[in-house]
Amino acid sequence: MDSIDRAIINQLQGGFPICEHPYQVMADQFGITESDLIQRLEQMLEKKQLSRFGPMYHAERLGGGLSLCAMSIPDDEFDHVVDQVNSFPEVAHNYARDHELNMWFVLATETPERIDSVLEEIEQATGYQVYNMPKQHEFYVGLKFEV
Amino acid sequence: MTENRDNTLDELDRKIVVATQSGLPLVPEPYQAVAEEVGTTADDVMARMQKMLESEVIRRIGAVPNHYTLGFRGNGMSVWDVPDEKVMELGEKIGALDFVSHAYQRPRHQPIWNYNLFAMVHGKDRAEVMVKADAIAELLGEDNRGHEVLFSTKILKKTGLRIKSK
Numbered sequence: 136m137d138s139i140d141r142a143i144i145n146q147l148q149g150g151f152p153i154c155e156h157p158y159q160v161m162a163d164q165f166g167i168t169e170s171d172l173i174q175r176l177e178q179m180l181e182k183k184q185l186s187r188f189g190p191m192y193h194a195e196r197l198g199g200g201l202s203l204c205a206m207s208i209p210d211d212e213f214d215h216v217v218d219q220v221n222s223f224p225e226v227a228h229n230y231a232r233d234h235e236l237n238m239w240f241v242l243a244t245e246t247p248e249r250i251d252s253v254l255e256e257i258e259q260a261t262g263y264q265v266y267n268m269p270k271q272h273e274f275y276v277g278l279k280f281e282v
Numbered sequence: 283m284t285e286n287r288d289n290t291l292d293e294l295d296r297k298i299v300v301a302t303q304s305g306l307p308l309v310p311e312p313y314q315a316v317a318e319e320v321g322t323t324a325d326d327v328m329a330r331m332q333k334m335l336e337s338e339v340i341r342r343i344g345a346v347p348n349h350y351t352l353g354f355r356g357n358g359m360s361v362w363d364v365p366d367e368k369v370m371e372l373g374e375k376i377g378a379l380d381f382v383s384h385a386y387q388r389p390r391h392q393p394i395w396n397y398n399l400f401a402m403v404h405g406k407d408r409a410e411v412m413v414k415a416d417a418i419a420e421l422l423g424e425d426n427r428g429h430e431v432l433f434s435t436k437i438l439k440k441t442g443l444r445i446k447s448k
Contacts, residue, residue: 144352149342153328153335156310173308176345180305186348189306190331192299196339197291203388205395221439229438232359234430236395239359240439266391272370274377274385282352 136184139165140175141282144185200247202269204254205236206261213237216261225253236266291339294322295330302331306343349383354404356411358431360418361397363390368425369398375421376401381414396428408433 142165152160162172179185194201208216213231220226220240229240244250254265291299297320307315313331314324334340349357364372369387376399377385384402401418405411415431 144345144347147345148347149344151306151343153313153332153343155313155324157312158308158310169310173310177308179345183348183351186346187305188308188345189304190302190334190343191341191346192303193339193341196337197299207394217438226439228440230434231436231438232432232434234432238438239432239434266395268388268391268395270386270388272373272387274373274387276377276382276385282347 136179136282139167140179140184143172143175144179144282147188194243195247198246200242200244200250202242202250202267204240204242204257205266205268206238206263207236208238208261208263216263219260220257223253223257225249291334294320294326295334297321298327298330298334349404353406356403356405356408356433358403358405358408358411358415358433360401360403360411360415360431361429362399362401362418362422362426363396363428364399364422364425365427366398372422372425373399376418379414379418379421381405382418397430403431 146164147161151157154160156169158172159169162169165172167175176185176188180188206216206220216238217229217231220238221229225242225244227241227243229238231237232239242250242253244253250267250269254267258265298316301316301319306312309315311324313327317324317327320327331340331343335343362372362376373385373387376382379401381403382401383404384400386400387398388400390396390398403411403414403418405414411431411433415429419426419429
């Protein structure tokens with residue numbers, strides 16, 4: 136990764152233009168050609184230095200439901216419960232964490248009302264309680280990741 | 283539709299969301315490419331996406347860096363028990379720190395979970411994350427009634443958020 140790649144990551148976390156030739160507009164700012172910028176983005180995506188490039192949608196404003204949920208699962212049951220929980224298509228991300236609450240997943244549903252019913256289904260399928268932790272407020276953090 | 287805050291999406295808007303949620307085409311005229319996919323003009327796609335930006339259906343358009351592959355191997359979920367009546371003020375302060383990428387107020391579940399403020403902290407490794415968590419603790423002072431940093435030990439599933447086409 137060279138200084139131009141770093142500049143792309145640092146400066147392109149938002150504000151990508153909506154116009155006919157947006158890559159050309161940004162390439163001019165970086166002092167490179169349009170095809171060079173496109174190629175660099177392709178490569179950074181391929182190397183997974185970027186997880187994606189494009190519009191980031193706000194799940195709740197798309198009309199969907201979103202919540203963070205946690206469960207406390209005994210070690211010898213863990214793998215089995217992971218399979219049960221992950222089998223729900225509404226479970227978007229799931230992480231093991233080092234805590235008594237050792238499973239943390241994000242639930243994304245087509246409607247906000249579906250969150251509660253999916254939680255209940257997960258509790259019924261697994262036999263374990265699900266702690267629902269929907270965000271009550273999101274604090275502004277800005278764009279500040281720098282490489 | 284006279285209000286930008288109106289978030290109602292029609293069918294074509296949803297098609298645009300579906301066509302772009304995994305990424306914007308990496309071609310010289312990306313909005314034209316999206317337009318061809320959903321069956322409209324580039325001008326229409328651009329106008330609709332501009333409106334979604336203004337109503338914050340789209341948070342932003344750009345690159346999403348992968349902390350982990352970019353050398354930030356320590357990613358800790360720091361969680362804090364602060365007085366409910368001060369959580370807004372304290373959350374703003376923590377969100378402003380340059381090593382915090384997300385900050386949320388969430389409900390407690392006592393007795394197993396006493397924390398009402400979450401902040402994702404990123405560092406080169408776990409030790410750096412812990413140093414940064416100490417900096418948050420210092421900032422909170424006596425309003426910090428307890429905290430922990432939870433590290434992920436394994437990714438069990440990661441599919442991203444997807445809406446379906448109708």
